[in-house]
Amino acid sequence: MAKKVPVTNQDREKSYFKYYADNVYCGEQEKYNQISEEPLDNSLALHIDNRNDLFLPGDLPGEFGWWLMDDGTALIANKTFFPGLTGEMFDWWFAWHPIDRLRYACWDNEDHYDVYLDDPAKALDMSKSMRERHWGSIHNIWEDIGTGNIDLLRIHFEKPSVLGYDESKVDTEVCNGLVCANVQILGSGDQPDIPVVMTHFLRPAKGGSILRSRFWFGWQIIDGKAVKCIPEGFKIPSAGPVCLLNHNVKEFSNLSKILPALYEEEKDNWAK
Known part of the structure; x- marks a missing residue:
């Protein structure tokens, strides 16, 4: 049995502690079995320059898996069905959860250790929409993304x-x-910092919503354009995308299970 991240006695008094106390739902083993040992064919990968193809109706060729691109960058893709989820709930989650580390731990109580905001007042600004509260925000998080280490992002x-x-x-x-x-992803010791562009794209579906996630390793978006931000000749090690894909399946499987009920119970609770 995996060990949960530590919490305090004060945390145990909070109304949402029960979501931490439950065992994390990791999702179906069948999905992990689909994670290939070798990277997939790059012709199936959504290149970062084509990221607006996510708006096309239907699925794209590479909705799940991992890729090592010829230019040294990498990509992972994950797809998760969320029963009963609306876009409002999803936006609320990204405004609400970074206010308190226990909320972040409820998402994945085995791997999510801590979170703090550079500007917590923005997340609590009731004059702003849920989206506006997380636009421009910086989350500092400590989590195990599957490497067995606690990484700072x-x-x-x-x-x-x-x-x-x-x-x-x-x-x-x-x-x-x-x-x-x-x-x-901030490295330590001999491990370099790794730039990543993250996208969580939600689409309405019968009975809820489908989340399609993409992580482009080696890139940043600067002035609206994708810029490769790793040195020429450097290649993203395969362990990074493989570990993060396994972790992403786990954390979003659990979030898909808890988020609609958590929203209904806590949507007006902004105090720690």
């Missing part, structure tokens, strides 16, 4: 148009939520 969330997405297509039949960010 700085996640700079942005308005979709800032990261080059066609925002006019959000809140339509092809997209009911879009959360995206430039990320830095």
